[in-house]
Each structure stands twice: as C-alpha cells, then as structure tokens.
Amino acid sequence: MQHLIRELLAELGEDPGREGLQFLTSGYQADVNAVLHGAVVPATDREIVIIKDVNFYSLCEHHLLPFFGRCHVAYIPTTTAIRPSAIARLVDLFSRRLQVQERLTSQIADVIRDALTPIGVAVVMEATHLCLSMRGVEKQNSLAVTSAMLGAFREDARARTHLLERLTLRADMTGARGVPNRTCSA
Numbered sequence: 001m002q003h004l005i006r007e008l009l010a011e012l013g014e015d016p017g018r019e020g021l022q023f024l025t026s027g028y029q030a031d032v033n034a035v036l037h038g039a040v041v042p043a044t045d046r047e048i049v050i051i052k053d054v055n056f057y058s059l060c061e062h063h064l065l066p067f068f069g070r071c072h073v074a075y076i077p078t079t080t081a082i083r084p085s086a087i088a089r090l091v092d093l094f095s096r097r098l099q100v101q102e103r104l105t106s107q108i109a110d111v112i113r114d115a116l117t118p119i120g121v122a123v124v125m126e127a128t129h130l131c132l133s134m135r136g137v138e139k140q141n142s143l144a145v146t147s148a149m150l151g152a153f154r155e156d157a158r159a160r161t162h163l164l165e166r167l168t169l170r171a172d173m174t175g176a177r178g179v180p181n182r183t184c185s186a
C-alpha cells in the first residue's frame with residue numbers, strides 16, 4: 001500500500017519524500033518500544049484509569065482522506081500503569097498511517113494490553129470522516145464510533161456499561177452490542 005501511494009504521488013508530480021507529506025505516514029517508522037520505554041510504571045492500585053479526549057488525526061486508506069476525532073482509553077491495572085503522555089503518543093503513532101478506524105482502535109488496545117497485561121482495556125474512538133461528509137453520508141449522525149474491548153471489558157457487561165456511562169456514550173453507539181459501526185469501510 002505504502003509503495004502504491006508513493007507511486008501515485010510521483011505520478012501526480014509530487015515528491016513523495018517531501019517533508020510536508022512525510023509526517024502523515026510517519027507512524028510506520030515510529031517505534032512502539034521507544035514510546036513505551038520509561039512510560040510503564042508501577043500501579044498504585046487496581047482502580048480503573050480513564051484517559052479521555054485524546055485528539056487524533058488519521059488518513060483513511062480507502063479514500064486517502066482525513067478522519068479525525070477523539071480517542072478514549074481505559075484500563076484496569078494489575079501491577080503496572082502507563083503514563084498518559086505515552087497513551088497520546090501511541091495514539092499518534094498508529095494514527096499517522098493509512099488506516100481504517102476499526103483497525104486503529106484495535107491496534108491501540110492491543111499494544112496497551114501487551115505492555116501492561118491489565119485486567120481489562122478499552123479503547124473508544126469517535127471520528128468524523130471527510131470521505132463520508134463529502135459524499136453527503138451521515139448528515140444526521142456524523143460521528144463514527146468504534147470500540148475495542150478486551151479482558152474484563154469484553155467479558156463483563158457491567159464493567160463495560162459502567163465505562164461507557166463514564167464516557168457518556170451509549171452502548172448502542174459503539175458496536176458493543178453487536179450494532180454495526182458506520183465508518184467509511186462499512
């Protein structure tokens with residue numbers, strides 16, 4: 001995919017290596033371990049940790065148009081926690097790639113699960129897709145919401161509902177009840 005985009009840009013007379021374009025896909029080069037290094041710290045208790053409203057900007061791989069919005073991350077620690085600044089950097093790292101929102105959401109959840117082995121981790125992303133806006137789709141409900149629920153948040157409906165309440169999101173908005181998400185890939 002990356003190779004094709006490079007060719008496409010060159011064909012359009014662009015320099016694929018120019019600085020203004022590079023940051024859009026800089027997430028391919030960035031190193032997850034470098035972000036995590038020093039950012040994983042001992043947990044003080046097993047209370048739920050919520051990091052709300054991390055802004056993100058990504059590019060949809062179907063239409064090469066931006067989608068952007070807010071990411072919310074929650075986890076229940078076992079013995080380790082992660083600095084909130086590192087969460088924001090992880091969100092950036094995975095956003096700066098050609099993405100689909102569902103995969104982006106899962107990738108963030110997976111890396112936190114692997115780094116912390118928490119009791120549960122949840123990632124919810126609310127986004128505006130320019131490819132949907134430009135086609136006049138989703139005029140009424142323009143936010144595409146995706147979620148990745150792992151561990152306790154997947155297994156325990158009460159934990160999930162409690163979290164969504166704290167995020168002031170309805171469960172039926174997030175696909176958590178099997179309602180399909182409406183992103184540009186759907």
Ligand code: ZN
Binds near residue numbers: 061065129
């Ligand atoms: Zn799209």
